[in-house]
Amino acid sequence: MSGDSIENVNPSWLKGFCSAVLQEMEIQPKDADLIAESLVQANLWGVDSHGVTRMPIYVERLRKKLVNPKPKITILQETPAMGVVDGDNGSGQVVASRSMELAIAKARESGVGVVGIRNSNHFGAAAFFTMMALRKEMIGVAMSNAPATMAPWGGKSPYLGTNPISVAVPAGQELPIVLDMATSVVARGKIILAARKGECIPAGCAIDLDGEVTTDAARALDGCVLPFGGPKGSAISLLIDVLAGVLTGAAFGPHIGDLYRNMECPQCVGHMMGAIDISWFSDVDAFKKRIDQMIRELKSVPPAKGVREVLLPGEIESRIQQRREAEGIPLTPDVLSDLYRLGLEYEVPWCDTHPTPNDDRG
Amino acid sequence: MSGDSIENVNPSWLKGFCSAVLQEMEIQPKDADLIAESLVQANLWGVDSHGVTRMPIYVERLRKKLVNPKPKITILQETPAMGVVDGDNGSGQVVASRSMELAIAKARESGVGVVGIRNSNHFGAAAFFTMMALRKEMIGVAMSNAPATMAPWGGKSPYLGTNPISVAVPAGQELPIVLDMATSVVARGKIILAARKGECIPAGCAIDLDGEVTTDAARALDGCVLPFGGPKGSAISLLIDVLAGVLTGAAFGPHIGDLYRNMECPQCVGHMMGAIDISWFSDVDAFKKRIDQMIRELKSVPPAKGVREVLLPGEIESRIQQRREAEGIPLTPDVLSDLYRLGLEYEVPWCDTHPTPNDDRG
Numbered sequence: 001m002s003g004d005s006i007e008n009v010n011p012s013w014l015k016g017f018c019s020a021v022l023q024e025m026e027i028q029p030k031d032a033d034l035i036a037e038s039l040v041q042a043n044l045w046g047v048d049s050h051g052v053t054r055m056p057i058y059v060e061r062l063r064k065k066l067v068n069p070k071p072k073i074t075i076l077q078e079t080p081a082m083g084v085v086d087g088d089n090g091s092g093q094v095v096a097s098r099s100m101e102l103a104i105a106k107a108r109e110s111g112v113g114v115v116g117i118r119n120s121n122h123f124g125a126a127a128f129f130t131m132m133a134l135r136k137e138m139i140g141v142a143m144s145n146a147p148a149t150m151a152p153w154g155g156k157s158p159y160l161g162t163n164p165i166s167v168a169v170p171a172g173q174e175l176p177i178v179l180d181m182a183t184s185v186v187a188r189g190k191i192i193l194a195a196r197k198g199e200c201i202p203a204g205c206a207i208d209l210d211g212e213v214t215t216d217a218a219r220a221l222d223g224c225v226l227p228f229g230g231p232k233g234s235a236i237s238l239l240i241d242v243l244a245g246v247l248t249g250a251a252f253g254p255h256i257g258d259l260y261r262n263m264e265c266p267q268c269v270g271h272m273m274g275a276i277d278i279s280w281f282s283d284v285d286a287f288k289k290r291i292d293q294m295i296r297e298l299k300s301v302p303p304a305k306g307v308r309e310v311l312l313p314g315e316i317e318s319r320i321q322q323r324r325e326a327e328g329i330p331l332t333p334d335v336l337s338d339l340y341r342l343g344l345e346y347e348v349p350w351c352d353t354h355p356t357p358n359d360d361r362g
Numbered sequence: 363m364s365g366d367s368i369e370n371v372n373p374s375w376l377k378g379f380c381s382a383v384l385q386e387m388e389i390q391p392k393d394a395d396l397i398a399e400s401l402v403q404a405n406l407w408g409v410d411s412h413g414v415t416r417m418p419i420y421v422e423r424l425r426k427k428l429v430n431p432k433p434k435i436t437i438l439q440e441t442p443a444m445g446v447v448d449g450d451n452g453s454g455q456v457v458a459s460r461s462m463e464l465a466i467a468k469a470r471e472s473g474v475g476v477v478g479i480r481n482s483n484h485f486g487a488a489a490f491f492t493m494m495a496l497r498k499e500m501i502g503v504a505m506s507n508a509p510a511t512m513a514p515w516g517g518k519s520p521y522l523g524t525n526p527i528s529v530a531v532p533a534g535q536e537l538p539i540v541l542d543m544a545t546s547v548v549a550r551g552k553i554i555l556a557a558r559k560g561e562c563i564p565a566g567c568a569i570d571l572d573g574e575v576t577t578d579a580a581r582a583l584d585g586c587v588l589p590f591g592g593p594k595g596s597a598i599s600l601l602i603d604v605l606a607g608v609l610t611g612a613a614f615g616p617h618i619g620d621l622y623r624n625m626e627c628p629q630c631v632g633h634m635m636g637a638i639d640i641s642w643f644s645d646v647d648a649f650k651k652r653i654d655q656m657i658r659e660l661k662s663v664p665p666a667k668g669v670r671e672v673l674l675p676g677e678i679e680s681r682i683q684q685r686r687e688a689e690g691i692p693l694t695p696d697v698l699s700d701l702y703r704l705g706l707e708y709e710v711p712w713c714d715t716h717p718t719p720n721d722d723r724g
Contacts, residue, residue: 077642077643079443079471079472079473079642080442080443080472081441081442081443081444081472081473081474082443082472082473082474082642082643084643084644109441110441110442110443110444110472111441111443111444111476112443112444112474112476114473114474114638116643139604139605139609151663151666152660152663152672153672153673154665154666154669154671154672154673155660155663155664155665155666155669155672156663156664156665156666156667157663157664159659159660159663167601169601169604177600177601177604179597179598179601181594181597207666211664211666211667228591228592228594228595229590229591229592229594229595230590230591231673231675232543232590232591232595233590233591233594233595235541235543235675236541236598238539238660238674238675239529239531239539239541239675241656242501242531242539242653242656243501243638246649246652246653246656247501247638247640247643247644247649248643248644249644252652252656253656253659253660254659276476276605276609278609280439280441280444281439281444281446281478281609281610281611282446282609282610282611287608287609290608290614291604291608294603294604294608294614294615297521297615297616298514298517298521298600298615301513301514301517301518301519301521302517302518302519302573303516303517303518304513304516304517304518304569304573305518305573307516307517309516310514310515310516310517311515311516311593312600313593313597313600313601
């Protein structure tokens with residue numbers, strides 16, 4: 001387990017290991033599997049900022065009783081088309097996936113389903129939930145608010161979170177369209193990862209404590225990130241907080257507990273899950289043919305100078321997933337050693353012979 | 363009517379004049395009033411690109427029977443929470459406002475209402491429809507696709523429209539939050555206006571026919587505009603086309619007729635209208651207090667260097683409206699003479715004494 005090279009790790013093994021650690025935190029096996037799957041799935045997509053790098057903080061918050069391992073998730077209010085869910089301070093992945101199931105059931109009945117969620121926590125990659133809708137021939141929408149780390153457009157101190165939004169659209173023969181984006185120029189998770197690696201970040205992503213643009217990842221973490229697309233991205237981020245935070249009765253803006261820095265109280269994150277049942281709007285096959293046509297036409301737009309091809313949302317992630325499913329998930333030494341330490345601490349056996357392609361541990 | 367200075371025009375007079383011209387196109391008085399109100403309202407907000415500058419093209423398309431003056435708007439499919447509407451090639455404003463009324467009625471019943479619209483036309487400023495929801499204590503959402511004038515991220519020729527989205531959120535004592543944005547860096551309407559005025563556009567907004575960035579408004583109109591926020595804005599624009607175009611059965615991408623350049627066939631624009639009835643999610647007063655709190659906290663974020671204050675979406679428009687309601691709407695000479703010519707052509711009396719503050723016509 002020593003060494004400073006990146007190791008490729010088998011995804012199934014990794015999932016089982018993470019689930020086992022989470023079960024030591026009194027999370028029920030089904031829920032632990034779900035959280036582990038969400039993290040490993042993010043790694044498979046190449047979204048390492050939302051992958052197993054989050055295990056130590058999840059474990060720490062569970063251990064400190066800041067996250068409820070056995071939440072009683074309740075529906076506070078509902079119609080055949082909407083619901084408001086209280087997550088009882090459960091893990092974000094558990095609360096959000098139950099809520100997306102509810103949104104899907106409502107969309108099946110009413111054409112659309114919208115579920116607002118309060119009292120939740122960090123939920124990982126948003127596309128994990130919108131892709132649940134894909135499997136039901138539905139369009140999925142997921143959004144979440146997040147701790148204040150981003151200045152609103154025109155401001156110099158944090159108020160908004162990097163409030164992510166995901167939309168997934170089923171296709172026929174082509175890959176589905178899957179957008180999953182933070183509303184900051186870059187996800188804060190990517191800055192955390194850059195800081196851990198000692199790497200620089202591009203200019204225009206973040207400002208330091210004094211409100212000056214910085215490329216130093218550590219200084220950016222003390223300061224705040226900037227919204228994508230200037231005032232427009234800032235407004236979209238704000239509206240996600242209105243829908244996921246204000247409307248649902250969750251915390252909003254700077255009142256959301258920081259995942260890493262506030263170890264005194266629950267986060268009180270809010271989400272919004274939506275599903276649109278295509279069959280209520282259109283013949284599903286006709287819809288998929290139209291989406292396929294759109295995708296093919298977009299792929300045939302001549303690329304701009306210096307660009308090899310026009311990429312659709314989700315296309316890169318899908319290619320990385322193919323490669324990582326075959327070759328394993330490359331984990332950096334610090335992430336590996338964090339996991340190894342968790343295994344030691346909670347007596348989850350670290351399988352020295354887990355089947356990774358280039359496993360050089362003896 | 364000669365002269366080259368900007369004139370301030372009384373909004374009520376302008377509305378009446380535009381409505382009268384539209385009624386000469388066989389549009390019913392109620393519908394003509396609605397279209398005129400939408401255009402003049404955009405001017406009141408300072409969004410002149412979506413104001414009465416559109417009158418000549420609206421009239422030309424109506425005259426050429428490319429827009430149906432008396433559409434039979436029908437509901438093709440519905441549940442208590444959604445609907446699909448066929449606009450029968452009516453004016454976008456007429457079709458979209460009927461559809462938003464339907465979305466509002468469904469939200470009243472089901473908590474949320476989503477209405478997809480096909481066979482429509484250019485609908486002016488999207489906020490005109492979302493603000494209908496505001497007056498019912500609801501959150502309004504409106505989106506539309508638009509003729510292909512924008513390159514997808516990574517491409518160099520147009521595929522997407524500047525597909526606008528508006529979201530309006532009621533507040534208590536503060537101004538409502540009203541976002542209305544094109545998904546291009548700048549609205550194409552603003553480039554049209556710059557080209558008419560012979561003004562330059564900022565770099566990064568548009569590319570010319572060869573795919574090179576240009577600041578020449580006329581060259582930009584031959585080329586295409588760029589999405590806001592790079593790949594993220596491009597993806598949002600694409601998803602608006604999926605929801606407003608592909609899902610509704612409208613045209614999408616480059617298959618939408620250009621408002622100005624395609625005088626052979628209808629536009630076949632698609633829209634999506636959504637309403638969320640706050641009372642199904644939360645106590646309405648509690649929601650408004652939370653929104654007021656959020657707005658006040660955002661306004662108290664210290665401004666970045668060179669910025670006077672943090673502005674909320676819709677704040678600038680509201681201030682301009684106050685001023686223009688008092689002082690009149692400043693119209694450029696070419697817009698004024700276009701209107702004057704329409705008045706002559708369709709025998710709508712041009713009131714030489716319409717009450718404008720600095721009317722210098724004798």
